[in-house]
Amino acid sequence: MSSSPDPQAAARAAFIAPETRFLDLPRPLPLEQGGELPVRVAYREWGKLDDRGENCVVVCHALTGSADADRWWTGMFGPGRALDPDQDYVVCSNILGSCYGTTGPASLDPRSGQPWRGDFPAITVRDMVRAQRELVRQLGVKKVRLVVGGSLGGMQTLEWGFSFPDLVEAIVPIACSARHSAWAIGISEAQRQAIYADPRWRGGAYDPADPPAAGLAAARMMAMVTYRSMPSFEQRFGRRAQAADLFAMESYLRYQGKQLVDRFDAATYVALTRAMDTHDVSRGRGEYEEVLRGLRLPALVVSIDSDTLYLPQEQEEIARLLPGARLARLASIDGHDAFLIDVDWLSDQVAEFRGRAVQRRAGPRAPAPERTAATSGPGEVSLLVLGTGKVGSELLGQLARQRQALERDYDVRLRVVGVADSRRTLFDEAGVDLARWRELLDAAPPTGPFALPASRPLLERLARLPRPVLVDVTAAAGMPALYGEAFALGADVISSNKLPLCGPTAEREALFLARRRHHRSYQYETSVGASLPVIDTLRSLLRTGDQVAQVEGSVSGTLGFAVSELQRGRPLSLVTRWARELGYTEADPRDDLSGLDAARKAVILARELGLTVEVEQVACRPLVPAAVLPPGDMQELYESLRSHDGAALAEAERLSRAGRAMRYLFHIDVARGEVRCGPEELPLDHRAAGLHGVEAYVAFTTERHAAVPLVVQGAGVGGALTAGGVLEDLFQLCVGTGAR
Ligand SMILES: NC(=O)c1ccc[n+]([C@@H]2O[C@H](COP(=O)([O-])OP(=O)(O)OC[C@H]3O[C@@H](n4cnc5c(N)ncnc54)[C@H](OP(=O)(O)O)[C@@H]3O)[C@@H](O)[C@H]2O)c1
Known part of the structure; x- marks a missing residue:
């Protein structure tokens, strides 16, 4: 059947970072379940391959993730962290069967010139790993120091170990199993049935311009429930109503469903969940326990105590059977998703496993019955706002008004920990009372403008807090040095200030280099046209x-x-x-x-x-x-x-x-x-x-x-419009990337 152009192809393409590279594998990939497939792989790389080709680290992403590991696992990257591009050549590719640049059901079938959709050949986790192996071969890699990934990424990590034990030196499988359980297969199948039940699915031959969006959204909603835990939903939503006939929990799930529909493809979802169901490291290799006992690689197996999708006993079993494994347990109420949330803890564990000197950061969060302003939580963001003029004062007002909704609907807990104008800085780790910020700032001792070197201690305090973000809504000169220091300390920057972007080219380039080097974000949409995109x-x-x-x-x-x-x-x-x-x-x-x-x-x-x-x-x-x-x-x-x-x-x-x-x-x-x-x-x-x-x-x-x-x-x-644009930048920074 011929079909209309796929309007979502552009949305998915926009999701692919500009730094992404593409490689057509030199030979068609033989598939485990029969046939072969010409494959293009989209991938990202960080750091440099050493002369011997032996410093490669492979990062494997989860079900709906992409190659942009520095966006969805930001805290894993950096000097002294689990993935250090100064020492490692890190490669993350979009997996076989996905829709962010690598060949999958949304790609064109060369025979028909139409997207494969439901006709895409069946693939397995082993096929995904073999495509990645071919990629790193083409990149000149001779040894893989480490493979790491969570969820479906963890399954690939294990497969890497079993498929290429002589190439790989160590593995870190996180929140996964060595074979998909009946429980996990059941969850996948229920989600696929939601897609099949959508009349727009048309047996997999759907029109890309009219896809089975309702089915895919329902599948995502089911999945979201399994990615968190009952206590985390109780704590966040309880029985709170969003509207007369809508629980906050329902609204949250609907939002999550819609978000995925905007950036993912239904046949891709079906193909990848099927591949997950085939996951069994022992298939064709022998008796399950014996196969596991036979892999002698050093392994750090990470388990999340509240994971209801891949239960802790599954990782305990892997760690017990693999002779070179040790188990790290993450205590969290956030369920399966904790591997994307407690990233500082995870980075420390992996860095330590790799024998790196670890600078201890915040430990994993223990289950907390109640959130107070001072406790840290999922999607927690700490903001230091510089400038209280037209934009700054509006921004603080909008933050005060929007904070609850952002937390409720999008998982983001914003805490303003500092406010500064050209004379004073107010700083409070527990959070500034936004109803009284002006009065509190006026009462703070005079410090002069927020600038280096005098303000470095405050930047350091900011950097020790969860997800630190420096928000510059001043028109002050000299900010590039301050941003550079913020990036080095691990903070992101959002700014409506044009000056750092239009100063001398060399200064701007140094700033962007520092941002890249430290894997931080710098958002400045409002510098041109206020809130216009x-x-x-x-x-x-x-x-x-x-x-x-x-x-x-x-x-x-x-x-x-x-x-x-x-x-x-x-x-x-x-x-x-x-x-x-x-x-x-x-x-x-x-x-x-x-x-x-x-x-x-x-x-x-x-x-x-x-x-x-x-x-x-x-x-x-x-x-x-x-x-x-x-x-x-x-x-x-x-x-x-x-x-x-x-x-x-x-x-x-x-x-x-x-x-x-x-x-x-x-x-x-x-x-x-x-x-x-x-x-x-x-x-x-x-x-x-x-x-x-x-x-x-x-x-x-x-x-x-x-x-x-x-x-x-x-x-x-206008102050209000610009502040709204800054808030949108903040939203994009915290929510705008898909990882799982
Ligand atoms: N207004 C708009 O429609 C709009 C649109 C797009 C972009 N922008 C950009 O957004 C920025 C803010 O605009 P605005 O209209 O809010 O300007 P504004 O009303 O002049 O406010 C600037 C604020 O920055 C503070 N400040 C200056 N140097 C500082 C420093 N070193 N540390 C901390 N605070 C400092 C000032 O403190 P004092 O109060 O003590 O002087 C003032 O509160 C500018 O870069 C502007 O170009 C504005």
Whole structure:
């Protein structure tokens, strides 16, 4: 059957990190259950393979995970951690049969040119491991120091040991069994039946544009229940209602189901759960216990005491039978998922097993009957907020309002542990009372602006807390050094501050290098267009292989506001004063009127496109002559603007009579590597001519969006909008990656 294009293919492609590499295996892979398959493998690598090819570490992901181990297992990476790219060459590939770049049911069947879907040949965990073995062979690997993974990743880890005992030096199987139990097979089958029961499944020949979404969501909901534990759900949701006819627990599951539908494929889910059911390390190798006793590799077997999917007795059995194994028990109420939650503990265990010096961090969390502000929990995030101006104060208000919902619906517990402005810093590990932050900050002793080296001790305190995040909503200079220190200490950074992104290229590159080196996140969507998804859209175009030719836009809220008010006959001096009072301008409106702010934003986007450009190289024409923007205080600026009001209004009048509009635009020409910005006269049917007030837009002309550009448009300035964008960045940081 021929089918419509798969709209979710783009969503899945967007889930694949830009650093992903692809390798077509040189020969078709013979499959354990018969036949052979040409295979492409998507993989990520961290660190460098040594000259002898002997420092490889293989990370295996779980059911719906991807090759991006640094995103879903961030805390395992770094100096002194379980996976240290300074010493290890770490490889994680998307597993055979998955849908994030490696051949699977969502890939095209070369015979029909259509996705395989339900016709994909049956695969096993052993096949997945043999595809990975071929990958590392092609990469020049001669020895695998360690294989590590949890859940389905743990099953692959064991298979690596049994399939290639002479290649592998040690294994760490986590939260898994050596053969799928009747219990686990039953859970898989119930989930598959939910998919089959969806009429859109059509026996596996579903239309990719109309997939069995309800069935897949139901399967995911069942799975989610098995990934946690009864006490963890009791503690988080209890019998609390979300709405009159909706328990919070129901709402949580529905959300989880929808999330998976947006990024996964039904036939893939069926193929991978079937592969899990075939998992049995003894198949074809002999009697089960004897087979296990025969593997002499050093092994650290990790068990979670509340795991109801792969029960602790299954890992105890593996550890008892493998002669070189020892067992590590994680005490947690979080069930199966704890291997993705108590990552510091896990990293310490693995590092110690590998004979590395371990810097002890927080231990595993004991079951806690009740959460207090000071206890740590799943998805816990510790925030230090720098800046309490228009964006910062809004952000603290939104955090206070949204915190409960984020915890209830998304598993994220946000705790603001610090707040700073340019004079004081308030810091409290137990959490700042968000109803009184202003009063508490005013009462804190003066410390001066948050900056290095004076603030290093506070950064260190932040870094000792669960999932530390530095939030910069200042317009302060000198932040790259602070971010670099935060990355080194293990904190992520979210920032609406443009300056670190548009300073000298060398400084920006050093900052991004530090981020990569320490495997941290740096989110800055709001630096261009406030809450509009400008950078996200650009990145998704790039990572799906589109070629961006031109970017054009109006991204200065102040200039947008100014020119549309001018058009209505309002004097520029007055309009500038209003814009400043409304919080639309930079601290100094001269940065807007001179075009500097627009040039900075254009440079941020140009650099995302890979262009090497400095702000000083932008061909930038100011909105008003430079002479009208003398240095001095605000009063002097307004006086000077007043002297220009007549000319500005006359110009607006002339344009209006000519049936044209003036807008301040920027342009990026990728082929020429040029960036320019300035006021432009436009016909009234130009998209920008229709912008009102602080409305911004960015239009991307690309190979795929050639005739009609892809446009992001909406209000592009304001404290509340920007704070909402910062919150979304925070959400993406904590929730936006799938691991299991
Ligand atoms: N407002 C918007 O619509 C918007 C949109 C997109 C992006 N942004 C960006 O977001 C950032 C914040 O904007 P805003 O409008 O909130 O600015 P703002 O009102 O001028 O507030 C800046 C805040 O930063 C504080 N600060 C300055 N240096 C500091 C330091 N070293 N440590 C700690 N705090 C420090 C200031 O403290 P004091 O109160 O003591 O002066 C002030 O509270 C800027 O980078 C801006 O470009 C803003």
